Amino acid sequence: MTGSSVLFDAPGPRARRLSLIASLVSLVVILAGVAWIIMTLAAPRESGGITLPGMFDASRWDIFADPQVWAFIGQGVVATLQAAAVAAVGAIVVGIALSLLRSSSIGWIRVPTAWLIEFFRGMPVLLMMLFILLVASTGAFWAVVIALVIYNGTLIGEILRAGLAALPRGQREAALSLGMREFQSKMLVEFPQAFRQMLPIIVAQLVVLLKDTSLGYIVGYNELIRTNMNILASFYGNRYLFSLFVVTLVIYLAINLALSWFARWLARRTASGGRRRGRTTDPLNPAALLEAEARADEAERSAANRGLGQYDGTAH
Template sequence: MTGASVLFDAPGPRARRVSLIASIIAGVVILAGIAWVIMTLAAPRESGGITLPGMFDPSRWNIFTDPEVWGAIGRGVVATLQAAAVAAVGAILLGIAFSLLRSSLIAWVRVPTAWLLEFLRGMPVLLMMLFILLVASTGAFWAVVIALVLYNGALIGEALRAGLASLPRGQREAALSVGMREFQSKMLVEFPQAFRQMLPIIVAQLVVLLKDTSLGFIVGYNEIIRTNINNLGSFYGNRYLFSLFVVTLVIYLAINLTLSWFARWLSRRTASGYGGGKGRGKVTDPTNPAALLEAEAVADRIAASRGLGKYDGHGQ
């Protein structure tokens, strides 16, 4: 029995033939659906007794010959990247602080931090933005940035905690044996290794952070979507909404796919695994949302095995 068929029997000729036929049928259905969508968008339509051209008609795309349009789009891209960059730096710094507090041996530090992390992770990001904007009157930019820092800092903190928990205990013991204190061991020996191990997941979380900047549309921040769909769409009219939507989609895809590719490349370079070295050489897809959950589960299991419960106050 090969490694590829440990959990199931290898398909026979009939099963392979059925699978091939099903794949061909599914491919034809998908292509037909795509063709139907394209023809529907390209077809002229009636609106108020007026025949409007299809979505791919040149008259719906002629605004992109105007440099002012691209200047406005560029300002929206810069605003998005600016908010994402500031929030990314803040989230990483906050995540580092959370990971250190969350992995503390002192119960009155560790337990409140655990509850705070659960609160921040359970709070919708948009609700955070609205609360910060209405209560603190910070302005749209800082409402977006602070909310993203709090939410993503909590997630990055859990990822770094998982990295710290997955390190072999011998790392700390070796540091203590040469005269380092607990805090020195954690900062100089354990944390650099944990950060490198969890770096692909952190980068993937920053991709999510970048996409969440689109929520700034609701609080009045002029990121890409608000600039393109709301501002330019209102100025030039509904005729250009589809073309502006397509341009916005392409920009987001270009940025996010580039960052996702970088996260996967980084994962292959670091070959990060969990479980105190058991997974060395195992490459986890950092863009998979289950990757962070898996890391947290491993961290909780290791912490429990060392007498450090998830929320309890038992020391090591």
């Protein structure tokens, strides 16, 4: 019995044939659906007694030959990335603070922090943006940034707290045995390991943060969607609405796929510990010192056991 068929029976000829037929049918259905969508979009349509060309007609895409259009779209991209970058830094800082407070051993710190996290996690981001804009009068940019910082900061805080809780208890016990206080153990030994392990998940949450900047459309922030789908579409007319939609979608996909690729690369790096072959232990890393000390103690015990075995052999 092979390792691939331990948990289930290998499919027979009839099952493989049915699976192949189902796969081919599904592929044909998907291709037919895609072809129907393309033909529907490419077909001319009537609107108010006027025949309009299909969505792929060159007359619906000629505005993109104007450099000023791309400059205006670039302003929307910069505004989106600017809000996302500021909110990402703030969310990581807030998340680190909340994770430390939430994992505190002091009850009057830990319990109110848990209530605060649950409150902000349950509040919709758009409602938070509207509240900040209307009550604090911060302006559209800061309403978007502060709301994203608060919401994503609570999520990142829970992610880091889970990373701290998943660490072996021996890490803290070893640090305390070296004379460190609990806070020193958490900051110098436990938290760096938890942050490194949870970094791919944090990056994935930052991808969500980037997409949530589109909610700034509602509060009047000129991010990418508002720039393309509202301002440019109003200026050039609904004739170019589909082409602007496609350009906006492609830009968002390019940014998010790049961040997703970075998250996967980071996951591979953190899974291997970020070590290169032949790399020595960092003497300034407390976690590395603890690992090195544990290896040294194990080697010393092994040597002692070998010496004891040799002594027993000579005694007999």
